[in-house]
Amino acid sequence: MPEKEYEANIKQICELLQSDPTPEVIQGLRDAFEALSKQLRAGPFLEVFETTLSNIPFSALFSLLAAPDNKLIVTVAGVTGLLLKPVTWPMVHQTFEEYIIQGLAHPHPVVKSLVLRQFLKCEEKTDPFSPQYGPHIWKCLEGKGESDATRLGKQVLVHLCKIGMSMDYLLSDESMSVVRLLLSGNETQRFRVYDVVAAAIGESDSAFEFFRQEGIVDMLVKEGDARDVLVAMNFYELVPTLCESSVPYEYLEAAGVFSDALKQVYKAKDDDSVTSSLMRLSALKLFSRMADAQGISPAKFYERHAIVPELGELVLLPEPGSDLKATAITCVGTIGNNAEALGYLATEKTALAALVTAYNSSFGHLRVECLRAITCIFGYSTTPSGAASQACYELYAQLDEGKFLVGLTKEIMKGFEESCVAGLAVIQKMALHAWGLHEIASYQNIVNFLLMRDSARVKTAQQWQFAVVESIVKAPAAKSEFDDDTYARLARYVREGPYFVAATAQVALESS
Numbered sequence: 001m002p003e004k005e006y007e008a009n010i011k012q013i014c015e016l017l018q019s020d021p022t023p024e025v026i027q028g029l030r031d032a033f034e035a036l037s038k039q040l041r042a043g044p045f046l047e048v049f050e051t052t053l054s055n056i057p058f059s060a061l062f063s064l065l066a067a068p069d070n071k072l073i074v075t076v077a078g079v080t081g082l083l084l085k086p087v088t089w090p091m092v093h094q095t096f097e098e099y100i101i102q103g104l105a106h107p108h109p110v111v112k113s114l115v116l117r118q119f120l121k122c123e124e125k126t127d128p129f130s131p132q133y134g135p136h137i138w139k140c141l142e143g144k145g146e147s148d149a150t151r152l153g154k155q156v157l158v159h160l161c162k163i164g165m166s167m168d169y170l171l172s173d174e175s176m177s178v179v180r181l182l183l184s185g186n187e188t189q190r191f192r193v194y195d196v197v198a199a200a201i202g203e204s205d206s207a208f209e210f211f212r213q214e215g216i217v218d219m220l221v222k223e224g225d226a227r228d229v230l231v232a233m234n235f236y237e238l239v240p241t242l243c244e245s246s247v248p249y250e251y252l253e254a255a256g257v258f259s260d261a262l263k264q265v266y267k268a269k270d271d272d273s274v275t276s277s278l279m280r281l282s283a284l285k286l287f288s289r290m291a292d293a294q295g296i297s298p299a300k301f302y303e304r305h306a307i308v309p310e311l312g313e314l315v316l317l318p319e320p321g322s323d324l325k326a327t328a329i330t331c332v333g334t335i336g337n338n339a340e341a342l343g344y345l346a347t348e349k350t351a352l353a354a355l356v357t358a359y360n361s362s363f364g365h366l367r368v369e370c371l372r373a374i375t376c377i378f379g380y381s382t383t384p385s386g387a388a389s390q391a392c393y394e395l396y397a398q399l400d401e402g403k404f405l406v407g408l409t410k411e412i413m414k415g416f417e418e419s420c421v422a423g424l425a426v427i428q429k430m431a432l433h434a435w436g437l438h439e440i441a442s443y444q445n446i447v448n449f450l451l452m453r454d455s456a457r458v459k460t461a462q463q464w465q466f467a468v469v470e471s472i473v474k475a476p477a478a479k480s481e482f483d484d485d486t487y488a489r490l491a492r493y494v495r496e497g498p499y500f501v502a503a504t505a506q507v508a509l510e511s512s
Helices: 005-017 023-042 045-055 058-064 070-084 089-104 109-119 133-139 148-162 166-170 173-183 187-203 205-213 216-225 229-242 246-254 257-267 274-292 298-304 307-315 323-336 339-348 350-361 364-378 386-402 404-413 417-430 434-441 444-451 459-474 484-496
Strands: none
Touching: 005 023, 005 045, 023 045, 023 070, 045 070, 058 070, 058 089, 070 109, 089 109, 089 133, 109 133, 109 148, 133 148, 133 166, 133 173, 148 166, 148 187, 166 187, 166 205, 173 187, 173 216, 187 205, 187 216, 187 229, 205 216, 205 246, 216 229, 216 246, 216 257, 229 246, 229 257, 229 274, 246 257, 257 274, 257 307, 274 298, 274 307, 274 323, 298 339, 307 323, 307 339, 307 350, 323 339, 323 350, 323 364, 339 350, 339 386, 350 364, 350 386, 364 386, 364 417, 386 404, 386 434, 404 417, 404 444, 417 434, 417 459, 434 444, 444 459, 444 484, 459 484
16 A cells, blocks of 8 residues: 555654754754644544654654744644644643643743643633643733733633632742732733733632732722823723622722722813823723623612713714714613613613714714614613513614604615614614514515515625524514515525525527
């Protein structure tokens, strides 16, 4: 039986590994490993995989990662990554613990990244692990610039926190020495650490108490007072993530974080500097994202911090191109995407009334922003009901003076991608509500449009058109809202998929 190409290549690698590392041998190894990489990808993978490891053990590959040639290191790391793909985390840990630590300390970022990716296979708190890994993973966050190694290092630490490993494996004395060193560095490095801290706190009040006693929570809170506006904005971005339980929320509340953020919103009324404007936008986003913080009651939070009336005022700003107006509209939608917060908006009234006014008088990009906010509100749940669904209906009834669906259908039919997609997204969320399904079924123009395929429409619009029809067909009341023929056509549309094109008869014309 003739020797296969990959077999000959592996044989050549074995011969080269027995030779002195001359420049010619190094070049030969580079070429051979590049070829092996292509052969592993081309397959059959299992066959090439087994033949490779039967002849070239992982220990030989790891030794090559210390070669004095960067191109060879990169090539071998690529092949090693492919060979490690089917290897489970318990096997990686049990077999390669020593190499893992060496790889995390390797000067080449490609090798660090190779090792870091293995940690993402660790899926359970009960999986085997070593406390020795912690300090080395933390060290991967070091550096002012972003790289694959720093990005993966943070991803790995966040992942391990989310599966509950932080208290047992990532917060040893040795690890905390590295953390303190990182926190003494530049703001980019510090916020990588803070992102991991937030992930750990989100999984455990014990982690919050640990970081509080270490002084790290107070250090983070002080970032909100930084003179560097980007640092303060980064802190505001992190605050809602910290509030996954009432314990960190109450601590931040007592520290004045939210009252200070509200002051930033008010302060900008009298200070139109770039810094003040940026801080106001960041504070508005903080307050809107707090609607989904697990550690609070959104209604009580918005009652305590009077941001909603302020949003109502900002939505009504006269400048249609204002970033502040657009951000305020987005924030109303973000808050309304939570059922309890939507109930508060419905009771408070000013913000939703402002959104209605803004939509009724808007056009172009601002109208699209309004539609996106309405989509968020109508889509607060995949199974809407009760008072929150009623609040959505009351908002719907006020839009475009009760002719919202008529105007929206005309907007969609114009075919401009952004407004078409935004409009279809609203209708898809309407179809989730009993009242919305009834409104759609009662307006024949939108039903006709939804059933009319047009391959010339942009792909995104076709996807959303399909999503609308699919939501209609899945609705419990669909068969009672639509006549049998229309429902059958809608169901067939879903079976055929979003991009179906009906075959056209071919007619041959003979010329005489």
